Amino acid sequence: AQSVSQHNHHVILSEAASLELGCNYSYGGTVNLFWYVQYPGQHLQLLLKYFSGDPLVKGIKGFEAEFIKSKFSFNLRKPSVQWSDTAEYFCAVNFYNTDKLIFGTGTRLQVFP
């Protein structure tokens, strides 16, 4: 079955620390990949996406993600987090033989000043 997993359920960091959130999917075919952020009380906001081309994707707010096809991974990174990055982060995958978007379990990030 097609699935998306995020291994980091809850991450706590201090400001200026580096961030990497893992995302893996279980499918060997073509995929479109997304990272979304959900701030407390707000709706989903797209951070970045990968459809094709350069596997290193840069998004908003200083986030980037790298698609490694051989590892079925699309990890999210930020070199220096801020308190305002406190939110829930979701990896999502569109498996190319469907039009559905499947979400990972989410990672709660807390950044302390």
Add this chain to the structure above:
Amino acid sequence: GAVVSQHPSWVICKSGTSVKIECRSLDFQATTMFWYRQFPKQSLMLMATSNEGSKATYEQGVEKDKFLINHASLTLSTLTVTSAHPEDSSFYICSAELGRGADGYTFGSGTRLTVV
């Protein structure tokens, strides 16, 4: 940009009643829409895929008779929670597919349903 408007943003209803949630694409035509359910501090679980003019496709484990989806036009999809019970209390989110040339998907702001 492509905007999906979802109403109501929150609703409280009594057990046994039905609640309708609307999802409208404001500046584009949405052939395909999706309905998700999000429990507190959990991920979005896809409930069903809604295609304009045809029956919705439900994910495994989702009761299609309980969660009625209608996609009668290219700009409107509705989710009706029938005979609601407290366990149906959740955050419901609609989404529309935009295609690979855009951001892929756009999301409504969600509906907080509380069944008392």
